[in-house]
Amino acid sequence: MSTTRHATPTHSTVEKPRQFVFVLLDNFTLLCFSAALESLRIANRMAERELYSWRIIGEGGDVAHCSAGTGFKLDGDLDEVGRDDIIMLCGGINVQAATTKRLLSWLRREARKGPSVAGLCTAAYSLAKAGLLDGKRATIHWENQDSFTEDFPEVELTKSVFVIDEKRLTTAGGTSSIDLMLKLIANHHGEQLANSVADQLIYSSIRTDQDTQRLSVPTRIGVRHPKLSQVIQIMEQNIEEPISPSILAKDVAMSTRQLERLFRRYLNRSPKRYYMELRLQKARNLLMQTDM
Known part of the structure; x- marks a missing residue:
């Protein structure tokens, strides 16, 4: 002590x-x-x-x-x-x-x-x-x-x-x-x-340099579905070279049709549409913050 x-x-x-x-x-x-x-x-x-x-x-x-x-x-x-x-x-x-x-x-x-x-x-x-x-x-x-x-x-x-x-x-x-x-x-x-x-400071949870900035994927999207979270995480890690829905589905042991239904049910959009929105957001950040 x-x-x-x-x-x-x-x-x-x-x-x-x-x-x-x-x-x-x-x-x-x-x-x-x-x-x-x-x-x-x-x-x-x-x-x-x-x-x-x-x-x-x-x-x-x-x-x-x-x-x-x-x-x-x-x-x-x-x-x-x-x-x-x-x-x-x-x-x-x-x-x-x-x-x-x-x-x-x-x-x-x-x-x-x-x-x-x-x-x-x-x-x-x-x-x-x-x-x-x-x-x-x-x-x-x-x-x-x-x-x-x-x-x-x-x-x-x-x-x-x-x-x-x-x-x-x-x-x-x-x-x-x-x-x-x-x-x-x-x-x-x-x-x-x-x-x-x-x-x-009423600061009850002190973070260390091992803690990361952003909320977890389930918290951010408001959905707690492990396979959906896993796919979104893969998307976020592969923004510049997008992965096809069929490969994403295979990575989480699902069919492409099951993946489509999952995105429609929880996010009201297709996997391709969601992926495009992630890429557009990155492009927007680069346009706003750099001369690129």
Whole structure:
């Protein structure tokens, strides 16, 4: 059992607060930023001392707007950070436009000093564009996975909710910021404190880097039929080179006619139609997020 204590320590044991530098990109996702920041605030409260401090900066140093339209006053421009600071880049919609040349130059310069650098939500794109994820494992929101894979083949992209690869950290967006922060808090100050923070957040199911982003196929389609789920999973894994209904049926020990009836009954469309919709969705993502 952990022996971490939450009582106020004596002066001799007080350490300098670990500083996080939040960098808000234009149209950043509010949830990924607030979830990370609140985790730090609550950790300080539960420990009854300042374990963490933070600054909020961004290009221009004035105001950054989240994707919901709300503006946030910044503490400063893209200035220098300390070697022991942790940079948290917060992305959101249209991250390509928000990844400016100035931001990329700043990221490369500061990363050379050796701090940990994290990309929350879509900000993994910015890190990859700066070359900071070359040869690293990373993750990004599932909606951006197809375009990311096309743009950055040198990055080992995963479907995990978060990834920590040495000094490069990435999250999938949404509440995955909480999972990452709880992992960092546990690494810094023990699991007891991390669990106390999760309790305060009413966060009853802490995920690890082994958990994947998306809901299971049965949950997503609202149907719990094992063979239907298996076929859809095969379709999703073979988008660029579609497999014929006859082969799909054979893979799950069914006839083509049985497979047709299964799709009609539960999804009100043919297997070919469903497959085409999956492929069109991928094409739409690539058109919206890349120049392809």
